[in-house]
Amino acid sequence: MHAIAHLATLTPLAVAAALQAEPATAEAASGVLGQQIVTGLSNGMIIALIAIGYTMVYGIIELINFAHGDLCTLGAFFALMLVGALGMEAWSGVAGMAGVVLLLAGAAAFCALFNWSIDRVVYRPLRSAPKLTLLVSAIGCSFVLVNLALFWGGLPMEVFGGGVAAAAPKDFPAMVPDSSLLPDAWDSWVSAEAFLRSSPSWNDPSVWWLTWAPRVALAVLVKSRELNFTTSDLLVWCVTLPLMVALTGLVRCTRLGKAMRAVAQNPTAASLMGIDVDRVIGAAFLIGGALGGFASVIYALYNNTISFQMGYRTGMDAFTAAVLGGIGSMPGAVVGGLLIGVARAISDGYIEARWTNSVVFAILIATLVFRPSGLLGAKLRDKV
Amino acid sequence: MIRGRSLSPSWILLGGAVLLGLLDRPLGLGLVDPMRGVLVFALLGLGLNVVTGFTGLLHLGMAAFMAIGAYAFAIGTCDIYPFQLGFWPAMVLTVVVGAVAGFLLGAPTLGLRGDYLAIVTLGFGEIVQDVMKNMDAITKGTQGINPLPPPVLPGVGELGSEEGPWYWLFLGLLVLAVMACRNLERSRTGRAWLAVREDELAASCMGIAPIPAKMYAFATGAALAAMAGGLWASLYASTGEPGNYDFQVSILALCIVIVGGMGSIDGVLVGSLAMIGVANIALPKLAAWLQARGVVDPSNVLGSPNNWKYLVFGVVLMVMMRVRPEGLLPARLGRVGGGR
Numbered sequence: 001m002h003a004i005a006h007l008a009t010l011t012p013l014a015v016a017a018a019l020q021a022e023p024a025t026a027e028a029a030s031g032v033l034g035q036q037i038v039t040g041l042s043n044g045m046i047i048a049l050i051a052i053g054y055t056m057v058y059g060i061i062e063l064i065n066f067a068h069g070d071l072c073t074l075g076a077f078f079a080l081m082l083v084g085a086l087g088m089e090a091w092s093g094v095a096g097m098a099g100v101v102l103l104l105a106g107a108a109a110f111c112a113l114f115n116w117s118i119d120r121v122v123y124r125p126l127r128s129a130p131k132l133t134l135l136v137s138a139i140g141c142s143f144v145l146v147n148l149a150l151f152w153g154g155l156p157m158e159v160f161g162g163g164v165a166a167a168a169p170k171d172f173p174a175m176v177p178d179s180s181l182l183p184d185a186w187d188s189w190v191s192a193e194a195f196l197r198s199s200p201s202w203n204d205p206s207v208w209w210l211t212w213a214p215r216v217a218l219a220v221l222v223k224s225r226e227l228n229f230t231t232s233d234l235l236v237w238c239v240t241l242p243l244m245v246a247l248t249g250l251v252r253c254t255r256l257g258k259a260m261r262a263v264a265q266n267p268t269a270a271s272l273m274g275i276d277v278d279r280v281i282g283a284a285f286l287i288g289g290a291l292g293g294f295a296s297v298i299y300a301l302y303n304n305t306i307s308f309q310m311g312y313r314t315g316m317d318a319f320t321a322a323v324l325g326g327i328g329s330m331p332g333a334v335v336g337g338l339l340i341g342v343a344r345a346i347s348d349g350y351i352e353a354r355w356t357n358s359v360v361f362a363i364l365i366a367t368l369v370f371r372p373s374g375l376l377g378a379k380l381r382d383k384v
Numbered sequence: 385m386i387r388g389r390s391l392s393p394s395w396i397l398l399g400g401a402v403l404l405g406l407l408d409r410p411l412g413l414g415l416v417d418p419m420r421g422v423l424v425f426a427l428l429g430l431g432l433n434v435v436t437g438f439t440g441l442l443h444l445g446m447a448a449f450m451a452i453g454a455y456a457f458a459i460g461t462c463d464i465y466p467f468q469l470g471f472w473p474a475m476v477l478t479v480v481v482g483a484v485a486g487f488l489l490g491a492p493t494l495g496l497r498g499d500y501l502a503i504v505t506l507g508f509g510e511i512v513q514d515v516m517k518n519m520d521a522i523t524k525g526t527q528g529i530n531p532l533p534p535p536v537l538p539g540v541g542e543l544g545s546e547e548g549p550w551y552w553l554f555l556g557l558l559v560l561a562v563m564a565c566r567n568l569e570r571s572r573t574g575r576a577w578l579a580v581r582e583d584e585l586a587a588s589c590m591g592i593a594p595i596p597a598k599m600y601a602f603a604t605g606a607a608l609a610a611m612a613g614g615l616w617a618s619l620y621a622s623t624g625e626p627g628n629y630d631f632q633v634s635i636l637a638l639c640i641v642i643v644g645g646m647g648s649i650d651g652v653l654v655g656s657l658a659m660i661g662v663a664n665i666a667l668p669k670l671a672a673w674l675q676a677r678g679v680v681d682p683s684n685v686l687g688s689p690n691n692w693k694y695l696v697f698g699v700v701l702m703v704m705m706r707v708r709p710e711g712l713l714p715a716r717l718g719r720v721g722g723g724r
Contacts, residue, residue, distance in 0.1 A: 140701025154685025361507035
């Protein structure tokens with residue numbers, strides 16, 4: 001019933017009717033939509049970070065690295081163990097912030113090394129094998145990681161519930177407060193509006209070119225009053241955006257980035273030019289793993305619960321994002337991640353949460369069938 | 385047809401299964417009960433073998449067709465629906481529904497490259513599971529459809545709690561499926577499958593239309609998987625919850641085919657015996673043995689064999705890919721239709 005009611009508010013007619021009859025309803029509805037977009041974007045940022053790991057590896061060795069999502073699970077478990085070992089739940093203020101930085105660094109280092117070792121041990125001996133052989137061993141590797149996470153969750157440690165129910169989801173302490181950042185800001189906007197209204201040019205139509213920009217800004221701000229933008233949202237944005245910028249810089253401007261692009265284009269030619277292909281592939285796994293580690297900590301801090309199976313779900317979202325954006329393309333992975341995050345949030349709100357996974361898979365299948373190169377990807381061709 | 389109808393490993397294994405059925409009760413082995421699972425999964429493996437083994441298409445959503453089969457069978461037989469068919473008509477319906485579902489999935493997707501196709505099948509598997517879970521008006525959601533009436537066989541009567549008749553029924557159907565697969569492999573369609581697997585471009589140059597050949601393979605594999613699902617539901621008198629047909633089951637089927645040897649019917653039988661035998665017979669027995677001696681503590685996460693399944697599957701896949709990607713009993717190229 002809920003879904004139908006929501007859908008009804010989406011139709012223009014109903015929106016118009018609601019605007020006339022009861023302005024508050026329409027505003028609330030748009031506030032809900034705006035909120036869903038904010039939540040969706042935050043989740044999408046996390047998905048995008050993981051998607052970059054998929055897309056980097058695919059771009060270079062054409063492997064769908066099935067184990068990547070489960071690597072992130074392990075990263076989250078590692079972070080939770082750090083929290084427990086250092087007693088971080090009690091840290092607050094500056095110490096809490098330092099703790100978050102420590103968790104990010106620790107999980108990133110852990111995942112980077114782990115991912116690199118997986119490549120070294122599992123994938124590297126199969127470099128010349130058929131692609132499906134590699135894919136099957138990636139699936140096998142994913143299963144092993146899931147099982148490791150299950151065992152890890154069963155450790156007799158306080159943070160894991162004392163080893164009682166290994167498979168149960170674990171609570172991740174809310175080290176970043178979930179407090180909204182907007183109300184304070186809202187007060188200053190109100191005074192800004194009063195200031196503007198008091199100026200003589202505000203009501204003078206002849207100087208519209210001076211006032212339209214503040215008017216639009218104010219209108220947006222009025223809408224955004226409904227939004228709940230919390231500290232953990234801010235954390236997500238503050239971690240992911242600089243990482244993406246740094247990664248772009250690395251790929252565009254460094255020797256390693258150049259080598260990566262060369263290997264992606266043609267491994268044989270790259271090795272003939274003196275590039276150590278295995279080293280470059282290892283670096284891709286290292287970087288992808290580190291990003292996955294960052295993502296796992298942010299995921300845990302944002303959602304406050306982790307389970308040994310979460311990697312499958314997030315991994316599929318991220319992979320869908322990578323495919324949607326055009327697999328092999330890093331900006332594509334980011335765009336795809338944001339789109340998938342928003343699509344999930346909107347599906348949660350307007351369809352039904354229990355169908356959301358199906359919606360994501362439907363997007364994945366539709367993309368692969370109708371536009372296999374994705375939104376930003378280059379035209380794919382089979383290398384014969 | 386070098387080996388012709390001589391004693392191939394398939395017939396040795398199936399003969400062994402017959403012997404087991406005869407000797408189980410006199411010797412008190414108690415193996416017939418878990419062996420029924422092996423037989424059902426051998427059927428599922430045969431289905432996947434047609435798709436992945438013969439035709440070379442990696443399929444990661446076989447459990448979905450098993451689910452479709454189980455639900456088709458349940459809706460056909462259960463007395464809360466208007467159809468209330470007998471066992472055999474319902475089984476025919478199940479196989480037909482499975483084949484149609486295979487066609488429907490295959491039609492839009494079979495032009496995709498290998499790894500993309502694999503992902504589409506995976507997504508299909510997840511969507512089917514969600515549909516079964518969420519369309520509770522028809523599928524009864526997480527309760528599953530139950531109770532299903534027991535099959536009635538001519539001359540035997542109603543199959544009840546006794547294990548023997550079930551075993552013979554499943555074994556008989558498996559033998560039929562093995563024979564069907566062997567003949568299919570040698571048929572025109574089967575040879576087209578192998579040709580497409582070996583080199584799609586070359587096959588199409590020789591006048592084989594790859595997409596229809598792949599579509600047949602999808603439909604055949606789906607039909608066999610649906611049959612396995614129908615039998616599974618019939619055995620437990622319930623479809624069980626949709627979560628029973630998850631990605632893990634699809635991977636189990638893949639393990640069966642890969643361990644046995646892709647494209648080898650003998651391999652599927654060996655693989656299902658190895659994988660399901662280990663998962664359903666050896667691990668529980670080992671755990672019971674260890675617990676009886678107090679070696680492991682059942683409350684410990686490491687103590688329950690169920691917790692080791694993912695690890696075992698994963699390691700098996702990785703090790704096989706590294707050491708023996710062709711499987712334990714590899715298919716022999718050139719056995720079919722001369723060549724080489």
